[in-house]
Amino acid sequence: MKKIFNIAWALPLAASLLLASCGGSTAMQSTGAASSSEESSAESEKAETTAAAADSASEGGSLSVVATSKDYQKLFDSFTADTGIKTELLSMSSGEVLSKLKAEGGTPMADLWFGGGIDAFMSAKADGLLEKVELDAAKDIASDYKDSEGYWYTKGLTVVGFIVNTEELKKLGAPEPKSWDDLTNPAYKDEILMSNPAISGTNYGVVNAILQKKGEEEGWKYFTSLNENVKYYAKRGGDPREKTAAGEAAIGITPMDKKTEKLAEEQNCSLVYPSDGIPYIPEGVAVFKGAKNKDAAVKFLNWLYSSDEHLKELAEIDGKNTIKVVKPNIEGLDAGFDLNTLMQEDLSLFGSQRDQILANWDSLAGQKAES
Amino acid sequence: MRALLSENPEGKRGERAAAAALFSHSRPDPLLFLLLLSCALFIAYPLLLIFWRALYLEGRPGLSALPALFLREKSSLFHSFYTASLSALFSTALGFFLSLRISSSGRRGRSILLLLLMMSLVSPPFLSSLSYIQLYGRRGLITWHLFRISYDPYNKWGIIAMQTLHFSSLNALFLLDYLESLDGKWMDAARDLGAGSMAVLGTLLLPLLSPALLASFGLSFLRSLSDFGTPAVIGGRYDTLASDIYLQIIGYGKMEKAAAMNLFLMLPAFLAFLLYRRAVREGERRNGNGRGRERFTMQRLSLPALFLSFLSILSLLYFTVLSLQYLCIFLLGFLKAERGVYHFTSEYLSRLFRYDLSSLLLSLRLSLAAALFGALFGLLLSYYMERRLRFGKNALDFLISLPYLLPGTCFGLAYIMAFHREPLKLTGTSLILVLNLIFRQLPVVIRMGSTALLEISRELENAARDLGASKRRLLFEIILPQLSRPFRSAFLYLFTSSMCSAGAVIFLIDAGHKIAVYTLFDLINSGEYGTASLLSALMILSTVLLSALLSALFRCFCERKGKGRRGNEGSDRESSRTVHAL
Numbered sequence: 001m002k003k004i005f006n007i008a009w010a011l012p013l014a015a016s017l018l019l020a021s022c023g024g025s026t027a028m029q030s031t032g033a034a035s036s037s038e039e040s041s042a043e044s045e046k047a048e049t050t051a052a053a054a055d056s057a058s059e060g061g062s063l064s065v066v067a068t069s070k071d072y073q074k075l076f077d078s079f080t081a082d083t084g085i086k087t088e089l090l091s092m093s094s095g096e097v098l099s100k101l102k103a104e105g106g107t108p109m110a111d112l113w114f115g116g117g118i119d120a121f122m123s124a125k126a127d128g129l130l131e132k133v134e135l136d137a138a139k140d141i142a143s144d145y146k147d148s149e150g151y152w153y154t155k156g157l158t159v160v161g162f163i164v165n166t167e168e169l170k171k172l173g174a175p176e177p178k179s180w181d182d183l184t185n186p187a188y189k190d191e192i193l194m195s196n197p198a199i200s201g202t203n204y205g206v207v208n209a210i211l212q213k214k215g216e217e218e219g220w221k222y223f224t225s226l227n228e229n230v231k232y233y234a235k236r237g238g239d240p241r242e243k244t245a246a247g248e249a250a251i252g253i254t255p256m257d258k259k260t261e262k263l264a265e266e267q268n269c270s271l272v273y274p275s276d277g278i279p280y281i282p283e284g285v286a287v288f289k290g291a292k293n294k295d296a297a298v299k300f301l302n303w304l305y306s307s308d309e310h311l312k313e314l315a316e317i318d319g320k321n322t323i324k325v326v327k328p329n330i331e332g333l334d335a336g337f338d339l340n341t342l343m344q345e346d347l348s349l350f351g352s353q354r355d356q357i358l359a360n361w362d363s364l365a366g367q368k369a370e371s
Numbered sequence: 372m373r374a375l376l377s378e379n380p381e382g383k384r385g386e387r388a389a390a391a392a393l394f395s396h397s398r399p400d401p402l403l404f405l406l407l408l409s410c411a412l413f414i415a416y417p418l419l420l421i422f423w424r425a426l427y428l429e430g431r432p433g434l435s436a437l438p439a440l441f442l443r444e445k446s447s448l449f450h451s452f453y454t455a456s457l458s459a460l461f462s463t464a465l466g467f468f469l470s471l472r473i474s475s476s477g478r479r480g481r482s483i484l485l486l487l488l489m490m491s492l493v494s495p496p497f498l499s500s501l502s503y504i505q506l507y508g509r510r511g512l513i514t515w516h517l518f519r520i521s522y523d524p525y526n527k528w529g530i531i532a533m534q535t536l537h538f539s540s541l542n543a544l545f546l547l548d549y550l551e552s553l554d555g556k557w558m559d560a561a562r563d564l565g566a567g568s569m570a571v572l573g574t575l576l577l578p579l580l581s582p583a584l585l586a587s588f589g590l591s592f593l594r595s596l597s598d599f600g601t602p603a604v605i606g607g608r609y610d611t612l613a614s615d616i617y618l619q620i621i622g623y624g625k626m627e628k629a630a631a632m633n634l635f636l637m638l639p640a641f642l643a644f645l646l647y648r649r650a651v652r653e654g655e656r657r658n659g660n661g662r663g664r665e666r667f668t669m670q671r672l673s674l675p676a677l678f679l680s681f682l683s684i685l686s687l688l689y690f691t692v693l694s695l696q697y698l699c700i701f702l703l704g705f706l707k708a709e710r711g712v713y714h715f716t717s718e719y720l721s722r723l724f725r726y727d728l729s730s731l732l733l734s735l736r737l738s739l740a741a742a743l744f745g746a747l748f749g750l751l752l753s754y755y756m757e758r759r760l761r762f763g764k765n766a767l768d769f770l771i772s773l774p775y776l777l778p779g780t781c782f783g784l785a786y787i788m789a790f791h792r793e794p795l796k797l798t799g800t801s802l803i804l805v806l807n808l809i810f811r812q813l814p815v816v817i818r819m820g821s822t823a824l825l826e827i828s829r830e831l832e833n834a835a836r837d838l839g840a841s842k843r844r845l846l847f848e849i850i851l852p853q854l855s856r857p858f859r860s861a862f863l864y865l866f867t868s869s870m871c872s873a874g875a876v877i878f879l880i881d882a883g884h885k886i887a888v889y890t891l892f893d894l895i896n897s898g899e900y901g902t903a904s905l906l907s908a909l910m911i912l913s914t915v916l917l918s919a920l921l922s923a924l925f926r927c928f929c930e931r932k933g934k935g936r937r938g939n940e941g942s943d944r945e946s947s948r949t950v951h952a953l
Contacts, residue, residue: 064882070893088882091893095621099780100878102626103787109799109881123624168510198622232525235603235618238896242501247510248525259898266708358623 061085063296066092068115068283071317078313079303085296093237094120094201101129101288108288111297114155117201121152121284122351131287133298137305137327144347145282145326153301154282155314157322159342160206161256162272163241163264168250177251179276180210184225191250192229193240196365198358200237202255205281207357208350209343213277223364233365245269258319277343281350282326308333400842403759406752407767413810414770417785418777424630440631444612451612452639454527454602455595458534463587465535466542467580469689470550472682473543474669484686486915487693491540492867493914494696495891495907500604501900502699503533513695525607533601536692538594541815541864542587548860549583549822550576555667568672576672582825585650586818592643593776593814596636599874612636613778620780633781640776644769651821697911704905719901723909726890726902734887735913737804738869745809745816746861750854752813753820754846758832772814779874782811786879799881807879808869815868816861823857859925863918870914 063085065076076087090109092100094116101108101124108129113121124130130151138146138153145154162183164176174187183192197204211219231249234240241260244252245267254260256271264271287297304310308330315321315333324335428436441448473484506513507524514522524532553576561571577584602614610618612632619629674682704723707716752771756764774782786807790797797803827850835849873888880889887910894903 066882069897071897090880090882090885091896093621093896095624096878098624099620099626099784100787102624103784104791104798105788107791107796107798196618196622198618232607235614235622238898239604242898243504243508246504246508247515248504248508263898265710268710 061293061296063087063112063293063300064110065089065112065114066097066110067113068093072114072314075304075310075314075317076300078310079300082303083299085299087300093199095199098124098129102127106290108290111288111291111293112300113284113286113288115283115285117158117204118152118154118282118284118347119201119204119350119354121147121286123354124286125151126351129289131289131291131294133287133301135305136302140327140329141305142326142328152284152286153305154326155285155304155323156283156318156320157280157325157342158202158205158255158257158283159273159278159280159322160202160253161274161278163244163252163254163260164270164272165244165247165250166268166270168244168247172250174250176270177272177274179274180222181276183229183251184222186229188229188251190229190231192226192231192253193243193249193251194226194230194233194253195237195240196233196235197361199235201281202237203253204354204357205345205350206253206279207361208353209277209279209345211357212345212349213343220360220364223361227364230365261319273337273341278341279343280322280345282347400755400759402751402846403755406748406755409748410752410767410771413806414774414813417782417789418770418773420788421630421777421781421785422634424627425634428627428631437631437634440628441635444615444632444635447610447612447615448635448638450527450609451596451636454530454534454611455592455639457531458538458595459588459591461531461535462538462542462591463584465539465685465689466546466587467584468682468685469539469543470547471669471674472686473547474550475674475679475682477670484690485544487690488540488544489863489867489915489918490697490911491537491693492544492864493871493911494537494700495871495873495888495910498700498891498895498903498907499537499696500533500601501895502696502703503605505703506695506699512699524605525609527606527609529605529607530601530609530611533605534591534595534598536689537601538591539689540693542591544860544864545587545819546580546583548819548856550580550669551667552823552856553579553667555671558667558672562672568674569678571672572674581653582651583822585647586822589643589647590775590815590818593640593772596640597776597778599778599780616778617780620784626784629781633777636776637773640772641769644772648765648768651825700904701908702904704901704908707901716901719899719905722899722902723905726906728909730885730890731887731906731910731913733801733884734870734910735917737801737808737886738866738914739917741805741808741812741869742862742866744805745812745865746858748809749813749816749861750820750851750858751846753817754824754850754854756817757821757824758829758850768817771817774811775814779811779872779876780878783807783875783878786875798879799883801884803879804876804884804886807875808872809865811872811875812865812868815864819857819861819864820854823854827853855925859922862925863922866918866921867914870910 061084063076063079065072065087067089068091070089070091073089076089079085080087097113097116098120113124113130121130125147132150133153134150135141135146135153138150141153146152162177166176168191169176172187172191174185174191175182177183177185177188194206195203197207207223210222213219214222234243237255238259240249240252241254241263243249244254245263256273260271263269285301287294287301291297304314305327311323311327311330312333315323321333321335324330324333325339425437426432426434428434428440469484469488473481476484504524505511507522509515509521509523511522514520557575557579558571561575562568566574596611597613599611599613599617602609602611603617606614612635616629616632616636619625619632704719705715705717706713707718756767760767777785786803787798789795790803797806832845832849835845840849871888873892876886877889877892880886887906891903891906891910894900894906
């Protein structure tokens with residue numbers, strides 16, 4: 001009995017020692033010569049072979065993707081069917097991708113970055129985290145929607161509007177807001193939810209677009225009075241629509257996508273496209289600098305942008321046709337709304353102004369912090 | 372009674388311990404060396420890298436910008452301190468009362484209560500906040516639809532309420548474990564001497580429990596400091612330092628600023644730590660030898676009816692709130708709303724099974740690995756810290772506590788920084804996930820180990836040593852067998868907490884290693900609440916089932932061991948029913 005007991009204790013102990021000594025031996029190696037651990041050398045070998053395979057023939061290889069949603073799996077599956085390149089999809093918010101990229105110091109966890117507010121892509125380019133890519137179809141893409149040096153491209157637009165909880169508005173006895181200017185109506189005090197523009201690319205797009213439309217001075221004045229009505233600035237992009245639908249607020253500022261439509265449908269909320277202009281923010285696409293499967297990533301981008309069929313497939317997944325704005329010569333696709341209702345935005349300012357705008361924002365919104 | 376407590380062969384024991392320490396100091400133990408090396412590599416090194424960033428606050432090395440930042444962040448630091456103190460206080464008190472109630476109940480009631488506590492340990496973080504809002508929000512089912520109170524939970528009280536609710540379960544399990552390992556003979560002696568049950572509770576039980584109470588308080592305090600999810604969802608405009616750090620990293624991309632703010636978080640943590648160490652020393656002084664222990668449950672100490680009914684009402688309330696939360700999660704998975712009207716659907720269920728469930732299997736595997744290695748590692752380390760280390764015990768303990776106090780995001784980032792380069796490249800493997808899970812939760816395991824060691828007599832050890840047992844034999848044949856109970860607790864704790872831990876591991880996963888929490892996160896982000904609810908129900912069920920199975924295995928194993936060894940060592944504690952007996 002005693003023996004059995006001892007063995008049972010010793011087994012996991014031995015394993016844990018193994019684990020510890022494994023850590024120990026790698027530590028030794030760091031002080032020693034440039035020998036590398038088995039696992040990572042095997043990995044880089046694999047990377048080399050996949051890169052070679054992707055180069056020479058159309059079969060084999062792999063592509064690792066960070067996207068904003070898992071829904072894109074379908075698109076990547078048809079890429080795999082066409083090319084034989086296996087894809088793995090991971091979804092992450094662009095803020096998370098950026099901070100992870102910076103910590104990884106040039107050894108990115110994935111090859112392709114698919115979707116997310118363009119401000120994050122601009123910031124990543126400025127930090128030298130993206131790879132320059134020459135696309136076959138680049139000339140067909142409207143100049144606003146691609147980086148002039150080819151570090152990023154776009155795959156569509158996120159447009160912004162309001163989700164309105166009709167029942168809550170009724171309780172307030174307030175009218176449904178029709179425009180951005182309506183939101184400053186004192187009747188909505190503490191009834192508006194908005195995400196922090198530092199967290200949400202969509203809401204950064206709102207702030208930048210309105211500042212451009214109204215001008216610096218008027219624009220900040222507007223946000224100061226909007227601040228009076230905002231209950232608080234959510235730290236997650238999805239918060240405003242979720243909480244508005246749950247009745248925690250009457251109005252949420254939200255991206256107008258399939259999820260928002262579904263939520264509005266389920267929870268009896270209505271959606272409002274503001275009449276004084278719809279802010280929008282392009283969704284970026286880029287290849288990471290130092291990507292293991294760079295060639296496969298470039299191959300995917302060419303596969304996507306050179307074929308209207310594939311772009312239409314993307315539009316179907318997204319539930320919107322804004323790719324028409326990015327690549328105007330797509331046949332048989334209609335943007336679905338009057339492009340003139342979009343706000344006039346100079347997208348080139350999105351990246352350069354970001355730090356300044358967010359700093360101003362912080363001091364404005366911070367004033368109302370609870371103590 | 373006082374005499375009983377102070378009767379302590381302090382002098383002799385101290386001498387012998389000193390001699391032993393001197394001995395172990397002169398011949399370094401390779402096992403100790405390995406343990407320390409792992410701590411250095413997997414805690415100190417990543418933390419050093421992230422704190423190093425704080426020096427580059429102005430773009431070049433220097434500390435001059437720190438004071439200004441400190442002044443700016445003063446209010447969130449105060450908020451953190453405030454909410455952490457109250458959450459820790461309430462959750463420790465609630466945990467204490469719950470453990471008293473559970474210990475006073477019969478076998479069946481006990482199993483049900485323990486099951487609920489276990490479930491709350493496994494509840495995945497995002498969904499609890501979602502169900503919290505649905506139940507207690509401004510238009511919550513309970514607050515608005517039942518009681519017509521329009522209560523706005525988005526302030527510090529929302530945070531404190533949610534954290535208290537969440538932390539109490541671990542505290543209750545921890546305190547129950549400690550309470551029932553006390554020597555029942557003392558209570559009997561006190562009762563025989565004429566003390567009423569309330570007097571025993573106040574003058575004997577409370578002082579004896581004080582190290583465990585303080586450990587609970589300290590851990591809850593640290594946990595609250597590092598929690599960024601709750602303030603982010605429920606805090607509204609109330610910022611704590613942890614939620615601010617999260618915002619700085621994810622929103623502004625300011626790693627340096629976030630690192631400096633992490634430094635500030637260490638301030639309250641250090642205070643809590645000092646308090647805790649002092650209490651432990653006090654507890655050690657009070658808690659005498661453990662010879663001839665008798666199992667203790669509150670049933671032996673028949674509490675007055677009034678106090679018992681107070682405990683019952685409190686527990687009933689707590690468990691109602693918990694059950695409602697689970698009911699809410701399960702129901703969300705079967706109800707579908709259309710234009711605000713709910714009806715039954717099995718749509719989400721069929722969608723769940725079409726979904727990729729391999730992430731759940733990976734989670735279970737990783738959590739089991741983390742639990743096994745983490746529990747062993749933690750208990751060994753706690754033994755060396757309590758009994759063998761002569762210098763630097765406090766410093767080591769503080770170092771080990773740090774990962775628990777940093778917001779998960781930061782510890783995850785620290786791991787990426789430390790282990791992305793060639794000689795130490797671990798990113799993209801499951802090893803980095805397991806290591807991160809282990810070292811983040813290590814302080815809890817260490818507390819479990821050292822509180823358990825406090826009540827294991829040193830005399831047995833000394834006797835074995837006098838009889839010529841080698842250090843290795845001492846460790847494997849005397850100490851570790853006595854730690855089987857904390858091993859079980861530590862294992863189950865690590866397993867359950869690894870299953871639903873989110874902050875750090877979300878950062879460390881890659882496309883090849885997706886864990887269940889990530890899938891859940893993904894579902895919630897795409898607005899699939901129904902499917903998310905079912906997935907989390909599945910996570911809870913599989914974790915609880917597996918825990919029950921393992922717990923039964925342990926019990927079986929310990930009972931056999933008890934039979935085989937009784938009489939052999941004399942003081943081998945009676946194998947007792949498992950805390951987590953389900």
